[in-house]
Amino acid sequence: MNRHSDVVVVGGGVIGCSVAWSLSKRGLSVTLVDKSFPGRATSASAGGLWPIGESIGLGCGVIYHAAAGEESPGEHPEPLPSDFMNFLCESNNRFPSLSAELVRQTGLDIEAESGTGLLYLLFTEKDEKHADYLLDWVGINGARVSRLSQREALEKEPLLSPDLRGAIHFPGDNQVNPMYLAEALKRGACANGARFVSETEVTGLTLRNNSVKEVRTTRGSIACGALVNAAGAWSVRLARMAGLELAVYPVRGQIVCTHALKKTLHCNLSASHCYLLQKAHGEVLIGSTTERCEYDVGVRFEDLCALSAGAVRAVPALQEAGVKRTWAGLRPGTPDELPILGPVAQLGNYFNATGGFRTGIVAAPLTGEIVAAYVTEDALPFPAEPFLQSRFDDVNRDAPSSTGPREARTSAETPFAPSPLGHRRD
Amino acid sequence: MTKTDLLIVGGGPAGMSAATEAASHGVHCHLVDENPALGGQIYRQAGAADHHQTDRDDTLARKVERRDDRITILREASAVAVFDGRKVALSRKNSTELVDTDVLILASGAYEYVPPFPGWTLPGVMTPGSAQILAKTMGVSPGKRLLLSGSGPFLLAVASSLLKVDVEIVAILEASPRWPWVTLPFRAWKNLDKWKEGWQYVSELRNAGIRIRHGRIVVSANGDNDLTSVSHAAVDRDWHPDRSKVETEDVDTLCVGYGFVPRVFLAQLAGCELEYRSEIGGWIPRRNADMCTTVPNILSAGDGAGVAGVLVATLEGRLAGLVAARRLEAIGDAELTSLRRPIDAELKRLTPFRKALDRISRIRPGLNSLVDDETVVCRCEELRWKQVRESVAFGGTNFRTLKVQSRVGMGPCQGRFCWPAMARLVAEQSGCDPKDVGPSSPRPPIRPVTLGALAAGVGGES
Numbered sequence: 001m002n003r004h005s006d007v008v009v010v011g012g013g014v015i016g017c018s019v020a021w022s023l024s025k026r027g028l029s030v031t032l033v034d035k036s037f038p039g040r041a042t043s044a045s046a047g048g049l050w051p052i053g054e055s056i057g058l059g060c061g062v063i064y065h066a067a068a069g070e071e072s073p074g075e076h077p078e079p080l081p082s083d084f085m086n087f088l089c090e091s092n093n094r095f096p097s098l099s100a101e102l103v104r105q106t107g108l109d110i111e112a113e114s115g116t117g118l119l120y121l122l123f124t125e126k127d128e129k130h131a132d133y134l135l136d137w138v139g140i141n142g143a144r145v146s147r148l149s150q151r152e153a154l155e156k157e158p159l160l161s162p163d164l165r166g167a168i169h170f171p172g173d174n175q176v177n178p179m180y181l182a183e184a185l186k187r188g189a190c191a192n193g194a195r196f197v198s199e200t201e202v203t204g205l206t207l208r209n210n211s212v213k214e215v216r217t218t219r220g221s222i223a224c225g226a227l228v229n230a231a232g233a234w235s236v237r238l239a240r241m242a243g244l245e246l247a248v249y250p251v252r253g254q255i256v257c258t259h260a261l262k263k264t265l266h267c268n269l270s271a272s273h274c275y276l277l278q279k280a281h282g283e284v285l286i287g288s289t290t291e292r293c294e295y296d297v298g299v300r301f302e303d304l305c306a307l308s309a310g311a312v313r314a315v316p317a318l319q320e321a322g323v324k325r326t327w328a329g330l331r332p333g334t335p336d337e338l339p340i341l342g343p344v345a346q347l348g349n350y351f352n353a354t355g356g357f358r359t360g361i362v363a364a365p366l367t368g369e370i371v372a373a374y375v376t377e378d379a380l381p382f383p384a385e386p387f388l389q390s391r392f393d394d395v396n397r398d399a400p401s402s403t404g405p406r407e408a409r410t411s412a413e414t415p416f417a418p419s420p421l422g423h424r425r426d
Numbered sequence: 427m428t429k430t431d432l433l434i435v436g437g438g439p440a441g442m443s444a445a446t447e448a449a450s451h452g453v454h455c456h457l458v459d460e461n462p463a464l465g466g467q468i469y470r471q472a473g474a475a476d477h478h479q480t481d482r483d484d485t486l487a488r489k490v491e492r493r494d495d496r497i498t499i500l501r502e503a504s505a506v507a508v509f510d511g512r513k514v515a516l517s518r519k520n521s522t523e524l525v526d527t528d529v530l531i532l533a534s535g536a537y538e539y540v541p542p543f544p545g546w547t548l549p550g551v552m553t554p555g556s557a558q559i560l561a562k563t564m565g566v567s568p569g570k571r572l573l574l575s576g577s578g579p580f581l582l583a584v585a586s587s588l589l590k591v592d593v594e595i596v597a598i599l600e601a602s603p604r605w606p607w608v609t610l611p612f613r614a615w616k617n618l619d620k621w622k623e624g625w626q627y628v629s630e631l632r633n634a635g636i637r638i639r640h641g642r643i644v645v646s647a648n649g650d651n652d653l654t655s656v657s658h659a660a661v662d663r664d665w666h667p668d669r670s671k672v673e674t675e676d677v678d679t680l681c682v683g684y685g686f687v688p689r690v691f692l693a694q695l696a697g698c699e700l701e702y703r704s705e706i707g708g709w710i711p712r713r714n715a716d717m718c719t720t721v722p723n724i725l726s727a728g729d730g731a732g733v734a735g736v737l738v739a740t741l742e743g744r745l746a747g748l749v750a751a752r753r754l755e756a757i758g759d760a761e762l763t764s765l766r767r768p769i770d771a772e773l774k775r776l777t778p779f780r781k782a783l784d785r786i787s788r789i790r791p792g793l794n795s796l797v798d799d800e801t802v803v804c805r806c807e808e809l810r811w812k813q814v815r816e817s818v819a820f821g822g823t824n825f826r827t828l829k830v831q832s833r834v835g836m837g838p839c840q841g842r843f844c845w846p847a848m849a850r851l852v853a854e855q856s857g858c859d860p861k862d863v864g865p866s867s868p869r870p871p872i873r874p875v876t877l878g879a880l881a882a883g884v885g886g887e888s
Contacts, residue, residue, distance in 0.1 A: 198821025
């Protein structure tokens with residue numbers, strides 16, 4: 001396989017495919033190297049495009065918070081920085097045109113829906129308090145949301161439990177088919193001339209003069225002008241081959257999927273014990289846990305039961321729905337829940353495209369553009385400095401005991417907060 | 427959570443033998459089976475409310491039922507998943523619960539291998555096994571005019587069951603050329619009793635005027651909404667059809683099956699290593715001579731560990747029961763050694779017959795040539811070969827990658843039904859061996875469970 005490529009992208013999940021697509025559109029020769037380890041986040045994603053919902057801690061955030069119970073810090077999950085929300089919204093805005101472009105180019109429909117909207121379901125007084133807080137927060141940040149009474153929520157989603165007290169509606173938070181999104185981006189990249197190398201593992205990197213010269217794989221070596229690390233939960237392993245430490249770790253999410261049902265849900269639903277959404281093929285996806293457990297992609301009986309109970313509580317009619325399968329994926333988590341994108345100081349032609357955590361799907365279009373712009377040294381389509389790996393180095397520099405690069409690396413090996421969800425407030 | 431010393435999954439010959447053997451040495455066990463009555467596919471009993479006479483051989487089932495002091499039978503229950511080691515999730519009607527077992531014996535049996543061909547999704551096309559269930563447990567005829575096609579002695583057994591209901595069997599098409607008796611090794615003749623059993627079927631069918639045609643396979647099932655006719659052709663040694671020798675037969679029912687595939691899903695969920703042995707059905711759990719898989723205290727016996735028929739399944743079940751008894755310290759090493767000696771000897775005696783039959787009825791590559799671009803290859807998701815073939819070109823080289831790229835195996839069967847044959851097509855397309863394409867990767871639950879039943883499991887762990 002001894003060939004040269006302008007850029008080698010490692011990782012065939014949604015981020016790697018998006019980066020490969022963006023790079024190939026710019027006319028670069030791209031090789032996308034993939035090894036389908038079980039549990040990649042793209043195939044365990046429900047495909048919610050919830051730029052606002054995710055930024056304020058809905059979806060997995062509230063579920064994790066509720067499950068932590070007494071140990072939860074504070075009354076509710078804290079919103080992420082508003083810069084990040086703007087980043088996700090900007091990326092989300094690209095879906096209508098991206099979808100059209102990919103259909104034209106590849107014939108694949110990524111099933112991007114508009115008008116689905118997200119409902120945050122309020123069942124308790126505590127939920128309502130959280131809702132008040134969120135409405136204040138998003139009000140300040142100018143996002144489009146509205147508070148619904150029980151009656152209004154039931155009009156939107158008739159099968160919701162009558163125990164519901166009300167809901168918050170996020171009309172711009174929709175969904176997509178994450179697998180088709182990745183596949184269409186990959187096929188689009190191939191149509192632009194990129195080469196996809198499947199079931200191939202990177203075994204090492206050849207470094208010279210502070211740059212990556214060659215990517216060694218189980219199927220031979222590829223000489224490269226630049227390397228993009230889009231290996232998701234496994235990106236820390238690739239980074240180590242480059243002598244770098246990344247603040248990325250696998251965060252498991254378990255998910256339950258029903259058999260295809262006739263149209264049951266009209267909105268995406270987020271509650272404190274699960275989130276639910278019905279996909280274009282009719283399945284209802286019920287997610288998801290948030291756990292640190294290394295690379296274990298198994299599922300736990302009690303977690304599946306809890307997710308199912310949460311779903312039945314929110315939508316009692318689902319009681320009789322058959323469960324088709326359950327599985328788990330590993331999200332690439334970071335201490336501050338923000339992605340890690342762009343160059344590093346130590347290697348001139350190495351670029352990160354990782355740390356997508358729970359928002360890799362919605363962030364994929366803009367992530368691809370940003371990383372491609374970094375590689376080609378073009379103007380960035382969005383200010384991405386907050387997402388550089390060096391933000392963690394800055395933390396280390398501030399610490400009085402670690403000044404040299406060696407110390408910085410050592411301290412990065414035990415990355416920061418042990419909690420899977422940082423509770424950083426901007 | 428229920429606690430048990432020994433949990434046996436599957437109430438066929440292997441599972442029943444394991445239960446009686448272990449119980450006879452004082453072991454208390456739970457035997458789980460999906461059906462209302464024990465017996466598995468081979469000894470399928472008519473439901474209790476059904477008085478239709480069947481050719482039941484229920485002595486094993488009676489033995490199990492008489493041992494109710496030590497064997498707890500869980501009927502109409504499905505083992506749907508295995509969690510951390512040996513915690514098995516059992517699903518019954520509206521509940522799901524975990525059973526924590528010290529030793530687990532998987533005796534899940536096998537299911538039929540059906541390769542795709544044009545028209546195979548038409549109503550009226552079924553597996554021989556499902557036709558046999560209709561005839562044996564309900565006394566119902568699957569149709570008026572019927573053709574049986576495929577390979578292996580099971581076709582003859584099904585035809586024999588169908589003689590008892592009102593259906594005209596047009597012919598039996600056996601893909602293998604006239605059974606090459608003369609090429610059999612001398613050792614295989616030592617199992618004369620097994621050959622006799624086969625011969626009895628043949629003469630019974632011959633007396634009923636049913637033709638067995640060797641060296642022919644079905645190439646297409648025809649009809650607009652329902653099956654109206656079947657086209658079949660002569661094949662060469664590799665089962666490549668000779669399209670100049672096609673005959674068409676008007677029938678309303680077609681039963682197609684080319685042997686069996688071991689049901690290994692629970693073993694996979696339990697983390698047992700698999701190995702590929704195409705001659706005994708494909709992927710099987712890797713085992714040692716004690717029937718032990720690679721996961722401690724999980725054993726596997728019978729057709730689910732490699733298709734070998736009822737005699738072998740019974741012996742393997744007994745051996746697994748003995749080994750389980752040893753693991754639970756109900757018997758000692760010396761006892762195990764002497765008790766297993768006759769079982770091992772009998773298994774060894776059956777080996778030449780098994781090997782000969784494996785060689786005769788192994789799946790040949792010509793079956794792949796029946797598929798054209800428009801043939802549905804994943805029934806649940808109605809995917810045509812053209813779509814899967816394209817996905818292979820984009821790096822879909824195993825079950826997992828094909829699944830996310832094209833929805834192969836995303837339907838209710840999770841690839842159980844279609845994947846064994848599709849794996850051969852994908853292997854041919856990408857120029858590798860079916861073993862490189864790999865098995866399907868089942869996700870729990872491996873049997874349907876309602877969301878409500880799973881929700882009811884909350885707190886079941888404590």
